[in-house]
Amino acid sequence: MSCGVEAADRAPVAGLAAGATGHELLAHSRERGRVAPIMAFVPVDPDGAATQSLRAAGLRVTRPRRAVLAWLAEHPHATADEVGAGVREQLGSVSTQAVYDVLAACAEAGLLRRIEPAGHPARFERRVGDNHHHLVCRRCGRTEDVDCPVGVRPCLTPGDDRGFAVDEAEVVFWGLCPTCTTAQGSHDNEEARL
Known part of the structure; x- marks a missing residue:
């Protein structure tokens, strides 16, 4: 079709x-x-992009894999639990273990990037073809992509690499997202009035 x-x-x-x-x-x-x-007709991979990605990576094309990749294309920086809930909306019953297995296989094949901001659950995204970094809200965990100003990997190198063959630097910018900044300002104003 x-x-x-x-x-x-x-x-x-x-x-x-x-x-x-x-x-x-x-x-x-x-x-x-x-x-x-x-279950009614619910398209898992309407544009076929997930199917093409799986085939290009040499992975078996399965409904859970297609659903995970398609869902993450629409919902970047999702946790495994969020991915599982989204995929269950499309497919019905899918085990949590199956979701974790798909995420691991797709990350290993280079179809997904796993990011692990300190103190927050791992998140997954489809944007894998470039060197970019992330903005993470300290309060709510919202995560956004930010382009690397250097562009090439590694964008930072240690003064003494101690013999490591450094091929990547992961940069995470921390702060408050606009929503939490507004909420913080409202909270501060409320305390000032008391």
Whole structure:
């Protein structure tokens, strides 16, 4: 199909309205006298980018892998728990272990970057082809990309590398995001009035 959605991504749904994508509705079936939800058509990798990335890396193309890569393309800097919740919305039941396995395999293959800001859970992103750094909010953990001013790796080198073959420097800029800065200002103003 031209949209990159494979037949395995679709579950036939009785009563699916013409033009409905499956995101908007769940159909139901009668199972032993109870109403049970049936998963509707939910595209896992609508543009096929995740499928292409997996194939180029020599990894098996599976629904969980495609769903994880596609979800992270839309939600960068997500934790494993956030990825798991997002993928479950698309696929239904996916184990936490399966999500961790997919994240590990894709990071090992260079399809994902794992970042670990001190004191915060590991986060994952699809932006892997360049040397960039991160801004991290000390209060809420919000993480944003910031381009490296040097551009090439490593952008910093130690004065004494002690024999290490340094190939990367990870720079994290810490501070408060705009939302937390505003909240901090409101809190400070409230305390000043007391």
